[in-house]
Amino acid sequence: MSSFYNKVTKQWLTKTVCDGRPGLEVQQDCNTDDETLEQTEDTDIDAESNCTRSTANLGDEDRVFFDATDSSDCDDDNELHDIRLEEVWTSDDDSETDVHVPQGCQMVSQPVYYFLLLLLFWKAAFRVSASSTVFIVKCIKYFVKLLGSTYNCAKIVEASEQIPVTLMSVEKIIGLEKKCFIEYVVCPQCSVIYEFSDCVRTLANGKTESKTCRHVATPNHPHVRKRKACGALLLKQQRRHKKCILAPIKVYPYRSLKKSLCHILSKPDYIEKCEQWRSRMAVLANDILADIYDGQVWKQFTEVELNRFLDTPHSYLLTMNVDWFQPYKRSIYSTGAIYLTLQNLPREDTRM
Incomplete structure (x- = not known):
């Protein structure tokens, strides 16, 4: 059974x-x-x-x-x-979970934000120029708008309206850190710098033109012809967004040393990292050269009695570097950089 x-x-x-x-x-x-x-x-x-x-x-x-x-x-x-x-x-x-929402998502929708983020990654990875990136963004913007209009999808059309058309707007949405450089106009002949407002002249008809360099290299020269101003044009006309504007022939970007130090030292634990070299020197032997702290130049600021600058806590040693290079292979274009490095930081951290 x-x-x-x-x-x-x-x-x-x-x-x-x-x-x-x-x-x-x-x-x-x-x-x-x-x-x-x-x-x-x-x-x-x-x-x-x-x-x-x-x-x-x-x-x-x-x-x-x-x-x-x-x-x-x-x-x-x-x-x-x-x-x-x-x-x-x-x-x-x-349950309320703590989800990290990027600041750019408050300006645009989340898919548009991550699309712009991937676009900048692609630009940096393949070294795409700014003009090419802007052209691709415009093409994608108009294509997405056409796609939404064709299939009568309001959300796609709304997303296309959120896509910016300038690289500056893209970087603002992503939240990239700006270097806050001040750009000066450089004379192409004598390398004297001017502010941009001092290089523009407004004519009677409302148009603007470039001023010339007013620098005199030898104002006390006995010959009159040697006391003439440089006279080189400082600005040139460029066509941007279907408009002719005046742009500097040469540019000198500059950032204040005080602002740069405040930016670096405001990062977490960077002030403590700048003081780690003091305990490190007590561990290594005198005959071992492992970093800049072991060289004679560094020791001159710590061991010489008349110049013990680094003995005081939070004293920073900076090194000036000058480097000129040609960034393009098929064109003659020279670019130079004058920058300072903070040597107090450990080697594993950037000293730029």
């Missing part, structure tokens, strides 16, 4: 064999609901066998007690399972 559950009649049936002929007889109704049985069958086969055990050879009182115990256990398990699911869904919906 064996027992099994009929889902159609919702009854327990006992299969018996009488004189070699199989037969079915009703044993008892199931006290568990359909949901409990389906969960039991799906989760554990052993639990199903425990809930479907036969009680034919038990007494009436024992059978009632046994059935009540099994049904209560199954109901308690289902109730606990429901509570756990409810707790999980409640914690997922009601």
Whole structure:
């Protein structure tokens, strides 16, 4: 004799064999609901066998007690399972997670922000020029707008309106740090610097033109022709955005040393890193040269009695570097850099 559950009649049936002929007889109704049985069958086969055990050879009182115990256990398990699911869904919906939202996402939508971020990564990785990057941004902007208009999708059209058309706007949305350089106009002949406002002359008809260099190299020379001004043009006309503007022939970008030091030392732990070299020199031997701190020039500022500048805490030693190079292979264009490096920083940190 064996027992099994009929889902159609919702009854327990006992299969018996009488004189070699199989037969079915009703044993008892199931006290568990359909949901409990389906969960039991799906989760554990052993639990199903425990809930479907036969009680034919038990007494009436024992059978009632046994059935009540099994049904209560199954109901308690289902109730606990429901509570756990409810707790999980409640914690997922009601919990406030700290999600980092970039500042640029407040200006544009998140897909547009990450598109512009990938665009700048691509520009830096393949060394694409600024004009080429702006051209590609414009093409993508108009293509996305055309795509949204064709398929009548307002969200795509709205996203296309958020795409900027200038590289400066892209960098502003991404939040790139600006160097805050002041650009001076440089005379192409005598290398005298001017402010841009001192290089523009406004004519009577409202147009503007470039001034010439007023620098006199030898104002006290006995010959008159040697006391003439340089006279070189400082600005040239360029066409940008369908307009003719005046742009410097040569530019000298400059950033204040005070602002640069404030920017570097405002980074986390940079002030402490600039003082690590003091403990490092006590570890190495005198005959080992591992860094700039082991050289004679550095020791002149620490060991010479008349010039112990670095003995005072938070004293910084700067080195001036001058380098001229040609950035392009197929054109004659020279670029020079005059920069200072902070030597107090460890080698693993940048000293720029």
